[in-house]
Amino acid sequence: MLAATTEPQLESKSDNARSDDDSPQEIAVVPLLGRSIEALTEWVIQHGQPAYRGKQLHQWIYQKGIRSLDEVTVFSKKWRAEVSGFPVGRSHIHHRSESPDGTIKYLLRLRDGLIIEAVGIPSDKRLTVCVSSQIGCPMGCDFCATGKGGFTRNLETYEIVDQVLTVQEDFQRRVSNIVFMGMGEPLLNTEAVIGAVRSLNQDIGIGQRMMTVSTVGIPGHIRRLAEQQMQITLAVSLHASNQALRTRLIPSAKQYPLSALLDECRDYVKMTGRRVTFEYILLADLNDRSEHAAELASELRGFQSHVNLIPYNPISEVDYQRPSRARVEGFTQQLKDKGIAVSVRYSRGLEKDAACGQLRASKAAETISTAS
Incomplete structure (x- = not known):
């Protein structure tokens, strides 16, 4: 059964707005x-x-x-x-942006007035929701719009679950898949993410096998996730074929060598019996060359894994570029030739403010400009 058909309330307050009903005492109550x-x-x-x-x-x-x-x-x-004053824990739609392909990005205003992003991605057979796990992100990845906006706080379990209900209501269609690939690093908010996975599974009825948790890798936390024995897909944001290049793109990689990350991923496979997906954003003339494909294949040979290649979605804050389709196809074929399971994921909703964090940043800029 679909969630309520009532139209979500549209809001146009600033990112730091707080409704008159949300006193500090009320916000402290767990919904x-x-x-x-x-x-x-x-x-x-x-x-x-x-x-x-x-x-x-x-x-x-x-x-x-x-x-x-x-x-x-x-x-x-x-x-x-x-x-009547006890909170259920629902957000309000602050802004809604729809792409011609049907993808809808939402800015949701939480009970404390802060804004997060969620995305509904429809296809003929499924409706996927990309959820956020934090407000902002502390990882500071060089190519990521969310990281450029800094970090505010972790989301609570109910704030993650609410994103799925909101998208389901707006689409008037049952959500089938969840990806924790929105704002934030899920494994820096492991307890709430695990709670959300269990609630989405047991309370809403979405299968754990239809959920993916994405991480750049936090030492020890992949093993913690494996100990939960959930049936989710683990997606590790690799983005580089060697330690030096990965450190350049992902600052936290300095404290977590690629070899140690891959060892922990192998432990995850042994503990859960489930393969690991590796996300690899292709950046033109930086990590998309033939030698990078060869290095990546060497690191993953014999690994129970799958590689998702993602052509870069440019943001205004940095100069990285999207590689040509020919370069993407060449990189893909080289991995296939070396026996690596690989697919290409072309991003949906590539129009204005498509990258995660960009819509939130642009609306914040509009608010500042209007107030000036």
């Missing part, structure tokens, strides 16, 4: 979204309701997509009045 049916049952019992009301509340939150407890009409008006 209901993201809680399991068992946790919701415990909550309704604590608030004077019989246990069976927990299942009803679960249905209204995850299937009907309520934004306020006032909407739960199966509960008495008296009880709804008593708990």
Whole structure:
């Protein structure tokens, strides 16, 4: 069943805006979204309701997509009045940008007024949501628009789950796939990400095998993820075929050598029985040459893995360029010739502000310009 059909509220406040209803005390309360049916049952019992009301509340939150407890009409008006101020945990759409191919990028305003990005990517057979795990990103990757905007804070589990419900409501279509490839480094927010994966699976009904968690690699955290024994796909942002080049592109690689990262990925395969996907952004004349393909093939030979090549999506802050299609095809063929499983992922929604972090940055700039 699809979530509620009510139109999400459109907002035009600045990134740091806070609604009049969101006092610091209210924001400190952990909302209901993201809680399991068992946790919701415990909550309704604590608030004077019989246990069976927990299942009803679960249905209204995850299937009907309520934004306020006032909407739960199966509960008495008296009880709804008593708990009406308790937050469900839904965001509001601050801005919505649709590409001709149907991809929709959302800026979502959270309860504290901060803004995050989420993306809905439709196809004939599936609807994928690209979710954020942090507000901004502390990793500082040189080619990434999100990293240029700095880091604010981690997202809570409910703030991640809300992104999926929001996209599902707006598309009026069930979400089938989740990729943690939006703003932020998921493995710097592991607890909330794991909580979101479990809620999206158990509460919304999206299979774990339909979820991908992307990371540049945080020492020890890939093993932590493996210990959870989840059926997700691990996608490691490699982006380079040797340590020197990777350090140039990803500052954190200085503390995490490529050899150590790959060893931890091999441990992940052994612990979970699932292959690792390696993301490799192709940057013209930087990491897309024949020698880079040969190095990459050498590192991954015999590895239970798959390589996703991603032609670069240019941003205004740096001078990196997208390689030609011929260069992309040549790199791909060289990996195939050496027995490496590989595919090319051409980004959807390549029009204005397509790269992750760009839309949020552009709207912030507009706000500043308007206020000047």
